[in-house]
Amino acid sequence: MSLRRAFDVIVIGAGSVGNPTACRLAQAGLKVLVIDRRTAVGQGENKTAIGGVRATHSDPGKISIGQESIRIFSTWEEEYGFNIGWKPGGYCFPVYDEKVESTLTSLLPTQKKYGLLIDWVGPNEIRRIIPGVNPVGLRGGTYSPDDGQVSSILAPVAFQREALRCGAEYRLNERVTDYLREGDRITGVVTDKGRYESCWVVLAAGSDAAEHGPLLGIDIPVTPDSHEAGISAPIEQFLAPLIVDLRPGPEGKTTNFYFGQNKEGQIIFCYTPKDLFVGTNHENLSEFLPVLAARMIALIPKFKNLLIRRIWRGCYPMTPDGVPIIDYAPGLEGLILAVGMCGQGLMLGPGVGKNITSMIVNSHPCISGEAQACFSCDRDIYQSKETLK
Template sequence: MFFFWGGPFFLLPAYSEDIARGLKDLLPIQKGFGLNIGWISSSEVRERCPGIREDGLLGGMFSPEDGHLSSLKLTGAFHRLAMARGVEFLFKTAVVGFEIDKGKITAVLTDQGKIGCSHVVNAAGAYGKDVSLMVGTDLPVYPDSHEAGVTEPVQRFFLPMLVDIAPDEQSDNYYFYQNAEGQIVFCITPRPQRLGTDRRSTSEFLPMVIPRMLNLYPRLRNLKVRRVWRGLYPMTPDGKPIVGFDREVQGFFHAIGMCGQGLMLGPGLADMIALAIAEGQEDEEVFADLSPYRDFSGEELLK
């Protein structure tokens, strides 16, 4: 099996009336999209997360059909499956420009040479803006770094992925879950955002996230942290990806700005992009919503 699926289930506990109301107000919208999601009582939260802080607990938003996967194993699996279908990968090869003839893309220029083509998909993630600028299109994607960590493994003691959206002085939400191996994986959204492409781990991360985790879940206190890392969210102003053909350069397709949801959205979007390029079929609603030419003034309701 390439990856594990089926839990953890998102659980957003609420310790203030404001947060509880905000979460409950979102439920009709989420249910409207067919999501199996609901509100559970404080005793059910305690049952699902034995040892969670009890004082002030008002209940939580619970989404019982979520799952998780290993991004490392997933990309390895995609790589193997794509090679079996005849895809060729060129590693350590940087795209440095494109050739355009009469408004049509004709070649990719790399630091290893030129590759002729009729279509290009810009899927450069946090560097998507740099690549789109190579064809003269300026798209609002900016790298925003997030740090994560993983502990030693212990016997399973809770199943949900706990997401605490109450902000403190230095950070917004943070979340953690216990993976299939028993390790706790955790991550936090610092405030202000850490913009840029620096991926070195910082000395700020653990002092920022650990006290918050222990306050919510004191049972974690004897676990040892094994490893930390820092990666990039390719952010957009409205928190939605940028997906669609370039209007000026025929054959050039943008698939960037996946924000903090690229693994969840990637496979579905890739299917739609393949259909759009190979068959000329575009899902009008999705492509209008994610258009590179939208006004970007929307806002995420829940981060």
């Protein structure tokens, strides 16, 4: 790789993806500049995530990247001495209806093929894994003990510290407004404060990614939609895994909902609305808490005593097929797209960073060709795909 420019790599966005990517690139010895329009790292959609981290997805791409992320998250404190709120304990999907059972069991062969520790367990085992779960109609569920949770507040600080230690530079409160080009090669960026040259640019702009399409002359099909979440006061630890209930809500407003108990003992939760709120409006709706509370209490009745501290709203940067785009940009040399993380950017971020570092340093991804194809710009991105979250 030529080193004649000021930076080897510019990363646009210090979020769930850009920040761990910058960290990995700097660890590989590259001269890295991170630019974010916000005043601190992780302040975009990153901080709205509730912290679920799993490799138990349904396609080889997200499975492979998820496995890489779990390796990084789960060993971070041991390796760097910085608590990122990692809590092992897995993911559990309790099941009350036949349709959900058949959806989940149909995924198991693929998940097992890629070495994931996940299985269907009976109702008694689910009652052991989720103390106090409503037993009426419980058919069993899936349990994947290797998954876990992390703090979306602590993780970005940890990645930035390590990136800075390895020599990365951050320009915060600075917005990328255009790109520098030589023919079909991207050679840097223009911001509202200056111009920076680099050999590579990584676009990790989350919900704002589509705005870069017209600047680059390519289609970046990322459309944000809003999701609400909340957190309780801490209670005694009783719940190890993150729980996902895939049933549609009886109130007709929600599809799945999910929650966990973080390392500090707080219950952290959110749901997927049935009618999506497309756009970036971050105002909570008054109906969120009553609807979510009813679902949580129906699943675990003792939650009726929970004290809720705070609710918020954030966005999933969605692609049409629910799968991220992580690829060399079509027709443009020197640019990598790492966009459209949907509801999974926090859990995918460190694995994406490792993959992109390999794409730059070794000229190929670190995951298999089959896995990488899932993230390709060339796939039929407009095909519909059933996603879990």
